[in-house]
Amino acid sequence: MVLYTTGDTSTYPEKPPERGIRLHFLGGAGEVGNVGCILEDRTGTRLLIDYGLAPTKPPRYPSEAPFVTDAIMTHGHIDHIGMAPWLTGHGTNIHGTDLTAGVSEIMWADTYKVSDIEGYPLAWDKRDLEKALDSWTTHQFDTWFKVGSWKCRLHRAGHIPGAAMVEIATPEMRILWSGDIDTRDSPNALGAKPINCDLLCLEGTYGGRNHPDRKMEEQRFVSRVLEVVSRGGTALIPAFASGRGQDILRILHREAPNLDVHYDGMGTRITREWLKCPEFLNDPGGMEATFRWSRRVTGKADRKKALGADVIVTTSGMLDGGPALWYLNRLRHNGSNAILLTGFQAEGSGGRNLLEFGRLPIFGKQTRIPLEIDKFELSNHADHRSLCSFAKECSPKSLVIFHADDSAAEAIEESLASEMKVFRPSNYETMELSR
Numbered sequence: 001m002v003l004y005t006t007g008d009t010s011t012y013p014e015k016p017p018e019r020g021i022r023l024h025f026l027g028g029a030g031e032v033g034n035v036g037c038i039l040e041d042r043t044g045t046r047l048l049i050d051y052g053l054a055p056t057k058p059p060r061y062p063s064e065a066p067f068v069t070d071a072i073m074t075h076g077h078i079d080h081i082g083m084a085p086w087l088t089g090h091g092t093n094i095h096g097t098d099l100t101a102g103v104s105e106i107m108w109a110d111t112y113k114v115s116d117i118e119g120y121p122l123a124w125d126k127r128d129l130e131k132a133l134d135s136w137t138t139h140q141f142d143t144w145f146k147v148g149s150w151k152c153r154l155h156r157a158g159h160i161p162g163a164a165m166v167e168i169a170t171p172e173m174r175i176l177w178s179g180d181i182d183t184r185d186s187p188n189a190l191g192a193k194p195i196n197c198d199l200l201c202l203e204g205t206y207g208g209r210n211h212p213d214r215k216m217e218e219q220r221f222v223s224r225v226l227e228v229v230s231r232g233g234t235a236l237i238p239a240f241a242s243g244r245g246q247d248i249l250r251i252l253h254r255e256a257p258n259l260d261v262h263y264d265g266m267g268t269r270i271t272r273e274w275l276k277c278p279e280f281l282n283d284p285g286g287m288e289a290t291f292r293w294s295r296r297v298t299g300k301a302d303r304k305k306a307l308g309a310d311v312i313v314t315t316s317g318m319l320d321g322g323p324a325l326w327y328l329n330r331l332r333h334n335g336s337n338a339i340l341l342t343g344f345q346a347e348g349s350g351g352r353n354l355l356e357f358g359r360l361p362i363f364g365k366q367t368r369i370p371l372e373i374d375k376f377e378l379s380n381h382a383d384h385r386s387l388c389s390f391a392k393e394c395s396p397k398s399l400v401i402f403h404a405d406d407s408a409a410e411a412i413e414e415s416l417a418s419e420m421k422v423f424r425p426s427n428y429e430t431m432e433l434s435r
């Protein structure tokens with residue numbers, strides 16, 4: 001089902017701005033995910049950064065993009081690349097790292113499948129997906145490439161392997177677009193480093209909130225796993241396919257190599273793509289050894305065997321589908337088993353229902369889950385403290401906060417307003433910033 005047609009944007013101005021840089025959020029301003037932002041200057045150079053959808057129920061889509069020759073995809077999460085096949089179907093070239101391009105096929109195919117199963121409309125079809133795969137121009141970090149009269153280069157963003165920040169040199173000013181960032185090193189990705197700029201566009205997912213110490217949280221997580229295993233139970237660990245699942249495996253391999261850990265779902269295919277791009281991984285040899293150590297589930301027989309494992313790491317991270325529900329439906333009958341949640345559980349998701357009401361839908365039927373449930377904070381986003389010190393070290397004159405709900409953006413504004421001009425944009429509105 002096609003939601004919109006090309007060139008028919010109702011709110012994007014037809015003419016370039018007279019001066020400065022225009023920013024126009026198609027999505028991702030005042031909300032987490034669903035990101036897409038057009039940047040344009042008086043030369044008519046126009047660039048779109050990210051074009052995702054928020055995988056909520058029903059999904060949220062950004063508004064229609066005006067025609068752009070070039071778009072940069074910061075990383076392979078669906079809330080940043082989910083709508084890219086629509087763009088390429090209309091002739092846009094997409095830029096990103098090799099790793100992001102490598103995982104995009106798996107992510108798009110999954111989005112297509114889920115929208116089909118759940119009956120949600122999607123603005124692109126299989127033919128667009130094929131075209132998208134041929135529309136990538138990939139770049140190494142720290143290498144300039146031209147878009148119109150601008151020069152762009154990608155820098156490491158932390159967050160997940162292959163994730164990029166975008167530095168843009170325009171005649172008017174130097175811009176840094178953070179994408180999703182983490183300044184800390186994680187098991188699989190090294191952290192982002194600040195870059196001097198005039199305008200910083202910063203994600204603010206964790207504005208106003210600080211993470212517990214990462215190492216201590218990892219220890220708490222491993223202790224809980226060992227506790228479950230020592231009482232004869234299986235720890236079911238629902239984890240996102242792109243990032244969290246692999247981090248969990250690395251932690252378990254490092255801290256408890258004697259455990260019998262089975263790895264199921266889309267993450268196994270994503271990991272194979274990661275291993276083809278070792279230059280983007282923190283200790284690629286370690287990830288390869290960990291992947292070999294885990295018992296990859298490839299079919300029904302493997303899945304039955306996994307029911308007797310110490311640990312099962314699988315998708316979906318929010319218990320909205322995937323093998324996690326198949327396992328949960330069987331593991332729920334033995335009280336020594338446990339569910340260890342390792343990521344954000346969106347409102348309305350299976351995981352959130354489980355936390356709030358002790359039940360969730362399994363194959364359409366509300367099912368009570370009488371198992372121990374614990375939650376761990378192993379986020380791959382910078383927290384409030386880190387976002388603010390990162391922003392200060394980039395020493396911009398202006399800061400635009402996106403990928404944040406209102407209270408998170410407000411908290412960042414409060415911390416930084418004395419040092420730089422802070423803007424909190426709205427979707428579908430045009431802002432023009434000058435030096």
Ligand SMILES: [Zn+2]
Pocket residue numbers: 075077159180
């Ligand atoms: Zn992300």
